[in-house]
Amino acid sequence: MIELSNIVKAYQMGDVKVPVLNGIDLRIESGEFVAIMGPSGSGKTTLLNIIGCLDTIDQGEYKLSGKFVDTQDDAQMARVRSTHIGFVFQLFNLIPRISAERNVELPMIYANIPHQQRRERVRQALTKVGLTDRARHVPTQLSGGQQQRVAIARALVNHPDLLVADEPTGSLDSSTGREIMQMFRQLNEEGMTIIMVTHESDIAAYARRTVQLLDGRIQYDH
Amino acid sequence: MLNQFIFIVDRILQAFYALRDNRLRSVLSIIGIAVGIAAVMAVGTVSKGGSYLVFSELETFGLNSVWVFRDRRDKDPNRLVRQGSGLDNYDLLALQNCCDAIERLSPVVMSRGNRMVIQTSNRYSNAQLYGVNADYTDINNDKISQGRAFREYDIKRNRAVALIGPTVVKDLFGEYTSPVGQEIRIGLRRFTVIGVIEEKSRDFLASIGSAGGQDANNRILIPYKLFQQMRGDKSINFLHLKAITLDDAPRASDQVINFLERRNGKNYQYTSQTMSTYIKTAQRILDGVAMIGVVAASISLFVGGLGIMNIMSTSVLERTREIGLRKAIGASKNDILFQFLMEAIIISTIGGVIGLTLGSVVSMALASVTGFPLTPSLLVIVIALAVSIVVGIASGYLPARRASQLHPVEALRYE
Ligand SMILES: Nc1ncnc2c1ncn2[C@@H]1O[C@H](COP(=O)(O)OP(=O)(O)OP(=O)(O)O)[C@@H](O)[C@H]1O
Ligand SMILES: [Mg+2]
Numbered sequence: 311m312i313e314l315s316n317i318v319k320a321y322q323m324g325d326v327k328v329p330v331l332n333g334i335d336l337r338i339e340s341g342e343f344v345a346i347m348g349p350s351g352s353g354k355t356t357l358l359n360i361i362g363c364l365d366t367i368d369q370g371e372y373k374l375s376g377k378f379v380d381t382q383d384d385a386q387m388a389r390v391r392s393t394h395i396g397f398v399f400q401l402f403n404l405i406p407r408i409s410a411e412r413n414v415e416l417p418m419i420y421a422n423i424p425h426q427q428r429r430e431r432v433r434q435a436l437t438k439v440g441l442t443d444r445a446r447h448v449p450t451q452l453s454g455g456q457q458q459r460v461a462i463a464r465a466l467v468n469h470p471d472l473l474v475a476d477e478p479t480g481s482l483d484s485s486t487g488r489e490i491m492q493m494f495r496q497l498n499e500e501g502m503t504i505i506m507v508t509h510e511s512d513i514a515a516y517a518r519r520t521v522q523l524l525d526g527r528i529q530y531d532h
Numbered sequence: 533m534l535n536q537f538i539f540i541v542d543r544i545l546q547a548f549y550a551l552r553d554n555r556l557r558s559v560l561s562i563i564g565i566a567v568g569i570a571a572v573m574a575v576g577t578v579s580k581g582g583s584y585l586v587f588s589e590l591e592t593f594g595l596n597s598v599w600v601f602r603d604r605r606d607k608d609p610n611r612l613v614r615q616g617s618g619l620d621n622y623d624l625l626a627l628q629n630c631c632d633a634i635e636r637l638s639p640v641v642m643s644r645g646n647r648m649v650i651q652t653s654n655r656y657s658n659a660q661l662y663g664v665n666a667d668y669t670d671i672n673n674d675k676i677s678q679g680r681a682f683r684e685y686d687i688k689r690n691r692a693v694a695l696i697g698p699t700v701v702k703d704l705f706g707e708y709t710s711p712v713g714q715e716i717r718i719g720l721r722r723f724t725v726i727g728v729i730e731e732k733s734r735d736f737l738a739s740i741g742s743a744g745g746q747d748a749n750n751r752i753l754i755p756y757k758l759f760q761q762m763r764g765d766k767s768i769n770f771l772h773l774k775a776i777t778l779d780d781a782p783r784a785s786d787q788v789i790n791f792l793e794r795r796n797g798k799n800y801q802y803t804s805q806t807m808s809t810y811i812k813t814a815q816r817i818l819d820g821v822a823m824i825g826v827v828a829a830s831i832s833l834f835v836g837g838l839g840i841m842n843i844m845s846t847s848v849l850e851r852t853r854e855i856g857l858r859k860a861i862g863a864s865k866n867d868i869l870f871q872f873l874m875e876a877i878i879i880s881t882i883g884g885v886i887g888l889t890l891g892s893v894v895s896m897a898l899a900s901v902t903g904f905p906l907t908p909s910l911l912v913i914v915i916a917l918a919v920s921i922v923v924g925i926a927s928g929y930l931p932a933r934r935a936s937q938l939h940p941v942e943a944l945r946y947e
Contacts, residue, residue, distance in 0.1 A: 392862025403857040419542045420862040
């Protein structure tokens with residue numbers, strides 16, 4: 311499903327170019343559950359953002375579901391994100407002061423899903439993460455774990471092929487983190503492809519495959 | 533098509549939620565725009581009301597009016613100085629059908645020397661007497677509020693009939709009697725009142741010194757030949773004529789003057805006065821008022837626009853992460869541009885509507901105080917709304933564009 315070949319990416323910092331990814335080759339099949347690990351600054355977030363069609367690459371090729379992705383084409387990238395990819399972040403990134411259900415509804419507005427269908431799908435997604443009774447709450451009225459579950463519902467609502475999560479348990483205590491991982495497990499067993507960045511090896515243990523990064527290269531993959 | 537519309541509505545709603553979250557700043561910008569639009573409104577209605585007022589007063593003279601009279605500044609100092617007005621009944625007869633720019637023409641005969649006493653049995657009037665023909669009331673745009681106007685035979689047969697103004701009615705009959713059919717005495721003769729001339733307002737023109745000198749409501753009109761008999765000569769003081777259109781007025785005046793100078797040129801020269809001079813003066817004053825208002829309105833709109841630009845810029849900065857998030861979940865550049873532009877337009881339109889309401893209330897208050905007809909017109913409303921939308925787009929565009937061009941990764945990283 312995902313084919314990365316020789317991905318190179320550097321950030322311009324003033325006059326110097328800081329290399330971040332130095333030739334990544336990675337294949338991920340549909341239905342996999344992959345954890346990306348590595349020390350801080352090793353390029354995990356950058357790699358995940360490229361996979362999620364959020365960031366550009368300098369060199370190399372990215373093939374998603376058999377099609378080359380032109381990472382310079384903003385409009386195409388936005389379309390791919392809208393229809394194929396769901397994002398989960400460490401800091402949840404819910405829009406404050408709008409309710410859980412409105413947050414969940416948001417991706418469907420940009421995907422031009424009709425109103426009736428949206429209502430139904432919001433309900434389904436909130437049921438899936440077990441938060442139907444909190445639909446009208448705004449983020450500040452929810453616990454961290456509940457906020458992350460709203461974010462997962464939002465990531466799922468457009469029926470993506472791929473869920474990308476950047477340290478989804480990074481802001482949660484360990485028992486809440488395990489609950490979220492249970493949910494990921496469940497989703498993966500239902501067929502969802504999941505790629506997740508984490509620092510914690512007990513979280514990575516929920517995945518079936520671990521890719522270890524070091525200085526922008528894959529150190530090992532098993 | 534309908535779906536397309538609903539999707540746009542969904543996007544507009546996104547803008548609404550965002551504004552609700554930034555209430556204070558939204559309110560401040562709304563006030564700025566509201567003041568600007570209210571000023572635009574005030575200018576629009578005041579200048580419209582003003583020109584309505586001026587033109588309704590000018591109309592009381594008959595807008596196409598031309599006055600022709602003897603030019604007393606004798607051009608040739610060697611010429612024998614002649615007495616008299618230079619106009620008489622023979623001239624009048626000769627002028628019939630002389631000139632194609634004239635629609636109607638009336639002689640005007642006025643008192644000379646001592647005024648005649650005007651009275652009923654025990655009341656007196658100081659009205660100005662005018663001897664005219666049957667066309668005069670039409671030329672001078674006089675409406676008859678009771679009774680009837682002159683007819684041809686009143687003039688031809690020298691009938692002793694009179695049309696009187698509202699002040700004359702009050703002076704001679706008091707408020708509660710109907711004057712039509714009553715008798716009045718002018719000098720030694722008795723006249724029957726056949727009609728009352730409708731009240732005319734000339735307050736505004738009087739205030740800019742163009743009221744024409746006489747009190748339009750304190751007049752008595754009688755057949756001109758009868759007045760000449762009473763005065764004891766056949767002269768006419770001046771001619772009052774009506775050009776076919778306003779634009780024909782200068783031509784009509786030239787035609788009459790040329791005709792008269794060809795006829796009497798050895799002895800007299802003639803000159804004329806038209807309404808267009810008054811109209812120009814009034815228009816100049818109104819334009820000046822409007823200009824000041826336009827400047828004031830532009831300044832407040834500009835300030836309101838700056839306010840919007842400021843809150844939109846701050847808003848874009850504050851919501852950088854939100855913008856990144858929206859992009860991450862599928863919003864395109866245009867979606868973001870549209871949302872922020874929409875926020876600016878909503879602020880300015882709400883400001884516009886409030887300004888319209890404010891402006892309407894103010895102009896209605898003004899209307900009831902001054903009596904000016906200052907009701908806001910549909911055109912003013914459309915212009916005010918269009919202006920506020922334009923201000924919204926103009927001031928929202930740059931911040932919205934900046935928001936739309938944020939890189940999603942950078943935006944999500946923003947603290
Ligand atoms: N916008 C940027 N400009 C410059 N340098 C950047 C930028 N984004 C990332 N970097 C650099 O790229 C490197 C990799 O960053 P990345 O966020 O991918 O690391 P990470 O593995 O996710 O680290 P962490 O575990 O701390 O999240 C870091 O050295 C970082 O400083
Ligand atoms: Mg990271």
